[in-house]
Amino acid sequence: MQAVKRVLAGHPVAAVARELGIGESLLHNWVTRHRLTEGGGALQVEQAAEIARLKRALAHKEEEAAILKKSDGVLCAGIPVRYAFLQTHEDRFSVLAMCRVLDVTRSGYYAWKRRGESPRDEENRRLDADLQRLYNFHKGRYGAPRLTLDLRAEGWRASRRRVAKRLRMLGLRAKAARKFKATTQSKHGLPTAPNRLEQDFTAAAPNRVWLADITYVGTDEGWLYLAVVLDVYSRAVVGWAMAERITRDLVIAALTMAVWRRRPAPGLIAHSDRGSQYASGGYQAALELHGFLCSMSRKGNCYDNAAMESFFHSLKVEQVHDRRYRTREEARADIFEYIETYYNPIRRHSTLDYLSPRDFENRKAA
Incomplete structure (x- = not known):
């Protein structure tokens, strides 16, 4: 020892x-x-x-x-905007950390707070609250253009530029796009139809031109396939069907829903790609039964069905890509909710002067 x-x-x-x-x-x-x-x-x-x-x-x-992630863009703004960001997020982050990241002093921030809100500051605070509420309501799908229109509908006189600035200050941004693959299988020996649209996605009235296509959604149980029928006039989804297999029955079911809902007159142009489901005898027989004219895109040309591709893009970006579906049934319910309770009645469409499909049809019918 x-x-x-x-x-x-x-x-x-x-x-x-x-x-x-x-x-x-x-x-x-x-x-x-x-x-x-x-x-x-x-x-x-x-x-x-x-x-x-x-x-x-x-x-x-x-x-x-x-x-840093939440304050994206705020560092490029002036000191008052950075102070406003601190005040908005005091309940989430420490003031010391925010001052360090945004390169401002705590003494300057507290001096700014003691001076009290200017009328503009107070208005911005109310604007921010409404922006956050609308952003949450749309589940992050809307950016500055559509949120500006929503604010104006509620009585605000805010410019798009101001709304974009406040969104940056709040650290909010619309959901970003991701690529997705097409599901078309056009390598078959079935008869095809001519392209009657030639990329003209306009119609003088409802139920004159319908578009049809198929996409897929991944789940833990496997793929869920979605067939959709879209009215070119209002971009409304008039028919849809979902199944775990991509067959002619799937596209016939979507067409049947559209016919049942809209009761179109003979002569309607039904446009799709050259997939085997749309070229099948069963689908062609259903078109003939109702007196519809079949139209098909050129082989490998996605622009010939661009309006439908646009809808699938919106669906994937706004509803599907940030979710994990454990079952096909869970995906079915989520896609149904998007189409029937959001896309058709609420979502502002740029092609329709930023009206929803339902509002566009109602306004034109009035």
């Missing part, structure tokens, strides 16, 4: 070992065992303190990363 005490007092291990006539390695072992048993408490405290420090540092880095 005296040998260990001498080493702990600062004497070299080699000198103490030589003085007492013991091996250096043995003395090293004694010192190590003593430190682990007698001094273990202090060592554990030191280690715990270091771990706590590292955890705090990591938490600060994560918080700063979250602030």
